[in-house]
Amino acid sequence: MRQCVRIISRVLVLALSAMGSAFAQATPADWTEPFPSFRIAGNLYYVGSKGLANYLVTTPQGNILINSDLERNVPMIEASIEKLGFHFKDTKILLISHAHWDHDAGSAMIKEMTGATYMVMDGDASVVESGGKTDFQYGKDPTSLYRPTKVNHVLHDGDEVRLGGTVLVAHLTPGHTQGCTTWTMNVTERGKTYNVVIIGSPNVNPGYKLVDNAAYPQISDDYERMWRVLKLLPCDIFLGAHGSYFGLEEKYPQIKEDGANPFVDPEGYKKFIAQKEQDFRTELSRQQPAAKGKTE
Numbered sequence: 001m002r003q004c005v006r007i008i009s010r011v012l013v014l015a016l017s018a019m020g021s022a023f024a025q026a027t028p029a030d031w032t033e034p035f036p037s038f039r040i041a042g043n044l045y046y047v048g049s050k051g052l053a054n055y056l057v058t059t060p061q062g063n064i065l066i067n068s069d070l071e072r073n074v075p076m077i078e079a080s081i082e083k084l085g086f087h088f089k090d091t092k093i094l095l096i097s098h099a100h101w102d103h104d105a106g107s108a109m110i111k112e113m114t115g116a117t118y119m120v121m122d123g124d125a126s127v128v129e130s131g132g133k134t135d136f137q138y139g140k141d142p143t144s145l146y147r148p149t150k151v152n153h154v155l156h157d158g159d160e161v162r163l164g165g166t167v168l169v170a171h172l173t174p175g176h177t178q179g180c181t182t183w184t185m186n187v188t189e190r191g192k193t194y195n196v197v198i199i200g201s202p203n204v205n206p207g208y209k210l211v212d213n214a215a216y217p218q219i220s221d222d223y224e225r226m227w228r229v230l231k232l233l234p235c236d237i238f239l240g241a242h243g244s245y246f247g248l249e250e251k252y253p254q255i256k257e258d259g260a261n262p263f264v265d266p267e268g269y270k271k272f273i274a275q276k277e278q279d280f281r282t283e284l285s286r287q288q289p290a291a292k293g294k295t296e
């Protein structure tokens with residue numbers, strides 16, 4: 001009996017991992033697990049869950065929100081903003097890290113609730129407006145589709161988003177999605193200015209075809225472009241689309257009102273990029289011989 005259970009569970013694990021390679025994984029529990037909202041530095045705040053990162057940039061003319069997450073997260077984002085003493089309704093501009101459901105499925109709801117202007121990078125805008133259907137990898141996976149959302153303003157590489165004296169710069173860092181965006185801004189804290197980098201995503205997801213990808217032929221060139229861009233960005237405060245990128249859970253308890261800011265981590269940024277680039281190269285060389293074999 002025990003043997004039987006073990007075999008069944010092994011079959012289940014195999015079946016699930018096979019599904020995972022073609023389709024999205026089940027929703028990880030930490031995506032919808034609340035996390036305290038807090039000030040990172042200057043006018044930049046963390047308002048995300050434990051697993052999905054959201055950032056609020058406050059200005060005298062209203063606020064900018066980065067990422068909308070799943071629709072289930074939206075009430076949590078609203079509560080996080082209000083807890084800090086700001087108003088969700090003051091969200092004037094909505095931005096995203098990239099057009100995957102865990103970062104953009106709640107956008108239609110946030111637009112309805114706040115009237116925010118939705119700005120998305122050109123490579124991701126059509127995916128957002130199709131509700132995920134035109135995504136090169138997950139377009140046919142019903143679990144990763146969401147409400148199609150009208151983009152009010154299409155962004156291009158290097159575009160500046162300005163509000164109330166704050167400037168965010170959109171850097172095209174494609175590969176993970178075709179319009180994957182890394183956001184940079186400056187924040188001032190006690191007279192010192194810091195370069196903030198919010199990484200879009202450097203991950204090669206399970207099932208991503210880096211070679212002979214008919215749906216995204218230039219995918220590996222795009223990843224190469226991303227490594228170049230990320231390595232050139234000056235970074236003091238290291239952030240990203242998921243808290244796991246930059247050690248949110250480890251750094252948050254280290255915040256002290258008058259101590260060093262744990263989110264100032266230029267070395268952590270460099271290490272993270274180096275590790276992710278290495279993962280990409282390992283996966284690329286694993287896929288290359290197979291592709292060569294096919295053409296010979």
Ligand SMILES: [Zn+2]
Pocket residue numbers: 098100176201
């Ligand atoms: Zn993603």
